[in-house]
Amino acid sequence: MPAPRLLTAGEAFEDLVFVGLEHLPSPGKEVKTDTFHATFGGGAVITAVAAARLGIATSILSALSAPTAARLRRERVKVTNLRRKGEPHAITAALSTATDRSFVTFNGVNAVLEPRLLRALGKVSATHVHIALRPGSAAAWARLVTRLRRRGITVSGDFGWNESLADDKGLPALLHALDLAFLNELEAPLYSHTTSLADAYPRLRTSRSNVVVKLGRKGSRWLRADGDVMMPAPRRGRGGYDRRRRCLRRRLSLGLVARRDAGDVPADRQQRGRRVHAAGRRARWPAQQARTAASHERSPHGQRTPELALGLAEDVLKLAIIGGAGVRVPLLVGGFARSTLHVDRIDLYDIDQARLAIVADLARRMAGGVPVHAHAEPEPCIEGADFVVTSIRVGGIAQRAADEATCIAHGVVGQETVGPAGFAMAVRTIPAMIEYGRLTARLAPQAWLVNFSNPVSIISQAVHQHTDARSIGICDTPAEIFEDAAHALGLPPAACDYDYFGLNHLGWLREVIFQGEAQMARLWDDDGRLDAAYRSPLFERERLREMRLLPTEYLYYYYRPEVALANLQKAGTSRGRVVAALTASLFEDMGKGVADPILRYQQYLAARDASYMQLESGTTTPRLKPDWAELSGYDKIALMTISAIAGNTGAVIPLNVGNRGVLPFLRDDDVIETPCLVDREGPHARPVATVPNHTRALITCVKEYERATVQAAVSGTREDAVEALAMNPLVHSRPLAQQLVDALLPR
Numbered sequence: 055m056p057a058p059r060l061l062t063a064g065e066a067f068e069d070l071v072f073v074g075l076e077h078l079p080s081p082g083k084e085v086k087t088d089t090f091h092a093t094f095g096g097g098a099v100i101t102a103v104a105a106a107r108l109g110i111a112t113s114i115l116s117a118l119s120a121p122t123a124a125r126l127r128r129e130r131v132k133v134t135n136l137r138r139k140g141e142p143h144a145i146t147a148a149l150s151t152a153t154d155r156s157f158v159t160f161n162g163v164n165a166v167l168e169p170r171l172l173r174a175l176g177k178v179s180a181t182h183v184h185i186a187l188r189p190g191s192a193a194a195w196a197r198l199v200t201r202l203r204r205r206g207i208t209v210s211g212d213f214g215w216n217e218s219l220a221d222d223k224g225l226p227a228l229l230h231a232l233d234l235a236f237l238n239e240l241e242a243p244l245y246s247h248t249t250s251l252a253d254a255y256p257r258l259r260t261s262r263s264n265v266v267v268k269l270g271r272k273g274s275r276w277l278r279a280d281g282d283v284m285m286p287a288p289r290r291g292r293g294g295y296d297r298r299r300r301c302l303r304r305r306l307s308l309g310l311v312a313r314r315d316a317g318d319v320p321a322d323r324q325q326r327g328r329r330v331h332a333a334g335r336r337a338r339w340p341a342q343q344a345r346t347a348a349s350h351e352r353s354p355h356g357q358r359t360p361e362l363a364l365g366l367a368e369d370v371l372k373l374a375i376i377g378g379a380g381v382r383v384p385l386l387v388g389g390f391a392r393s394t395l396h397v398d399r400i401d402l403y404d405i406d407q408a409r410l411a412i413v414a415d416l417a418r419r420m421a422g423g424v425p426v427h428a429h430a431e432p433e434p435c436i437e438g439a440d441f442v443v444t445s446i447r448v449g450g451i452a453q454r455a456a457d458e459a460t461c462i463a464h465g466v467v468g469q470e471t472v473g474p475a476g477f478a479m480a481v482r483t484i485p486a487m488i489e490y491g492r493l494t495a496r497l498a499p500q501a502w503l504v505n506f507s508n509p510v511s512i513i514s515q516a517v518h519q520h521t522d523a524r525s526i527g528i529c530d531t532p533a534e535i536f537e538d539a540a541h542a543l544g545l546p547p548a549a550c551d552y553d554y555f556g557l558n559h560l561g562w563l564r565e566v567i568f569q570g571e572a573q574m575a576r577l578w579d580d581d582g583r584l585d586a587a588y589r590s591p592l593f594e595r596e597r598l599r600e601m602r603l604l605p606t607e608y609l610y611y612y613y614r615p616e617v618a619l620a621n622l623q624k625a626g627t628s629r630g631r632v633v634a635a636l637t638a639s640l641f642e643d644m645g646k647g648v649a650d651p652i653l654r655y656q657q658y659l660a661a662r663d664a665s666y667m668q669l670e671s672g673t674t675t676p677r678l679k680p681d682w683a684e685l686s687g688y689d690k691i692a693l694m695t696i697s698a699i700a701g702n703t704g705a706v707i708p709l710n711v712g713n714r715g716v717l718p719f720l721r722d723d724d725v726i727e728t729p730c731l732v733d734r735e736g737p738h739a740r741p742v743a744t745v746p747n748h749t750r751a752l753i754t755c756v757k758e759y760e761r762a763t764v765q766a767a768v769s770g771t772r773e774d775a776v777e778a779l780a781m782n783p784l785v786h787s788r789p790l791a792q793q794l795v796d797a798l799l800p801r
Contacts, residue, residue, distance in 0.1 A: 059182065062185075063185050063187070064096060064097055064171070065144065065188070066099050066118050067094065068119055068122065071092075072147070077151060078149055079149070097184075097214070098184070098186040099116065103126070112130075116134075117141070134174070136163075142163060144159065145162065153567075153570045167187070172198055187214075188214055192223075192224030193223075193227065196224055209231070210235065232264055234265075238267070239546055239549045242254040242255075242258060251548060254267075259279060270287070271703050272705055284393055286394055286698070286700075370397070371441065371700060373397060373401070373439065374400075374403070374436050374443065375401070375435075376404075378402025378404040378410055378429075379404035381640070387417040387420055387424075388420035394697075395697055398424075401427045402427065402429065403430075407430060436497045436501075438498055439501045440498075440502075441502050442501050442502070444487060444505045444506065445507055447508070454634070458628035459630075460794070461794070462628065469629075471508045471608065472608055473785070474782065474798060477779050480509050480516075480763050481766060481767045481775065485768075494521075494523040500524075503523040504526050504528055505525060506528060511560070511710060514558070516767065520764075526695065527710025529558050530690065531608065532563075532708035534685075536550070536566075537685045538586070540566055540568075542584070551568075552565070552567070553567070554727075554729055555717065555726075555742045557757060560727075560756050564602075564603055578598070589667075592607055603746070612752065612784070618670045621669060621671065621672040625669045698733065699732060699736060702734040705732050708729050710727050711726070712724070716728055717745065752783070755783055759778060763779075772801075776792050
């Protein structure tokens with residue numbers, strides 16, 4: 055019999071899993087549940103089953119109970135059982151609520167397993183060995199791994215949460231010896247001796263590029279010296295083909311044999327393939343990452359439990375970008391190209407064809423070989439797309455600058471998404487967006503329309519009400535306040551859950567939850583932490599402490615409009631004018647030709663980002679994106695959303711979606727911004743607790759204004775426009791609304 059491609063080695067457990075508990079038992083108390091699973095567990099077992107189901111010749115080296123050994127053989131896994139007659143097998147009891155888990159383990163034969171594994175592994179024959187256990191001696195395992203690699207066998211390891219291992223002086227040698235080391239988001243800081251995931255990344259990112267950090271439903275992050283690779287979490291099911299697509303492909307790759315010199319793993323799949331890895335078993339995790347600890351069996355309720363879901367299917371994708379001459383399009387294209395999404399082509403359309411030619415050329419340079427096509431009409435761009443991204447600005451950046459200047463001249467805050475300037479932009483943009491939504495529904499009925507066009511809340515409301523397109527509004531503002539608050543609290547942002555509610559650019563963060571525990575109480579009485587929650591000085595500490603909420607930065611215009619206006623008047627300009635000048639310089643240089651277009655583009659993005667909220671807040675310090683920022687960014691929020699749908703990941707992402715009762719004081723068809731669980735069916739808004747009265751009043755007022763603005767844009771009448779703008783909280787009278795409509799939207 056030929057040697058197996060994969061051999062897994064490590065501990066095995068009989069798992070007794072109690073799920074659906076309302077709470078964990080207190081001392082001396084009993085809790086009951088109607089849902090129970092008896093299954094097998096342990097990283098070696100899970101990985102062996104996953105690989106065997108992928109069709110990979112697999113064997114396992116472990117101490118197994120008789121039922122587990124029999125089950126593995128039925129899964130076509132070759133079994134070498136190191137448990138001797140009469141020795142008790144290991145058992146774990148898992149108690150699981152909606153937000154937490156506790157474990158009790160009887161170690162049994164696993165207490166004496168390590169020396170047996172070390173001896174047996176010295177004699178094995180395989181292409182790749184995956185080690186999944188809690189090593190007692192890192193040095194001994196480092197020596198074994200070195201010997202195996204000298205024989206041409208690649209080796210990976212997943213050691214779980216092990217505080218004694220973190221203090222083992224042999225750990226660095228062991229991690230260095232491995233071809234791949236898998237750590238979860240809690241283990242990475244532990245083993246790198248840092249306090250946060252963001253700090254752990256640079257410590258673990260070495261020239262060997264051999265560390266993969268598992269991020270639960272967000273997937274995994276392969277830390278590489280030449281640029282990290284994000285890999286989405288496996289799908290829960292096989293998924294169906296869309297037979298109308300021109301090209302369909304299933305990608306079956308195993309990340310455990312992802313060495314660059316792995317003979318039969320194509321190079322593109324080494325970098326972009328879906329990874330299969332053992333799940334971390336001992337760490338506790340937040341609600342958005344909780345999974346039932348059961349095998350891939352049918353549950354009593356007829357649904358598949360997810361732990362061994364393999365994610366075998368992923369179709370190639372066509373992405374269409376409407377507003378393809380936008381300055382952030384190359385950034386977006388580069389993000390998609392570097393991702394593990396199997397993007398077959400990216401199509402661009404814009405009414406500004408001259409600028410589109412420049413942007414398309416730059417996008418191709420950043421696309422990593424993914425074909426980028428520019429179109430003169432929207433129909434061929436949209437037709438057959440899987441996702442249609444819309445990011446348009448009717449009138450361009452020059453119109454934004456003019457709108458903001460008009461507002462300032464009338465004594466009103468000028469900003470492109472709130473107040474009169476946001477109103478004018480919405481009225482101009484809505485007719486075009488409705489047309490693009492209807493084109494998408496007709497030419498790509500299965501596609502998701504992912505809207506970036508500002509003001510996102512109003513535009514998404516219009517598309518939701520007036521087209522049949524499956525639409526989502528996205529913005530990275532909530533993700534930014536999430537990660538800033540988590541970082542201020544000393545927590546890894548990707549490991550936290552967030553209680554957030556509101557509308558786009560009118561949202562509040564109420565709580566950060568880490569390992570099932572609320573964290574924001576630590577923020578309110580600590581000046582340093584409270585200041586660190588924002589990248590620009592916007593809100594008074596006293597206001598934040600009184601509200602016990604963190605408003606997103608655009609609420610600055612509602613809470614302190616007179617300060618924002620005074621700062622803009624003092625500056626004698628607006629951010630629209632600053633961005634317009636930067637953008638004009640960029641395209642002038644690109645039109646003439648520069649030695650390094652990508653470098654010039656990156657310099658433009660840095661200068662643009664540095665000016666964000668600078669004039670309005672009155673600060674002279676450029677606003678720089680922190681090195682630890684992982685969640686926010688124009689490209690990242692789009693990639694997270696599309697990856698969650700295409701990969702069926704169940705990631706939780708703040709999105710603009712239909713209300714459907716989440717905020718009971720709004721209509722069901724109103725668009726709100728709220729955390730959503732995102733899978734192949736799209737976004738599913740999570741419940742939101744009762745919101746405070748003052749936020750409810752402002753949300754209600756702004757949503758009434760948004761509905762009226764959509765009506766004004768659709769009807770095109772002057773009367774409707776004045777009526778809508780007079781409802782805006784930043785416009786204090788109907789006569790002022792009349793003056794602003796005449797100035798912003800001349801007949």
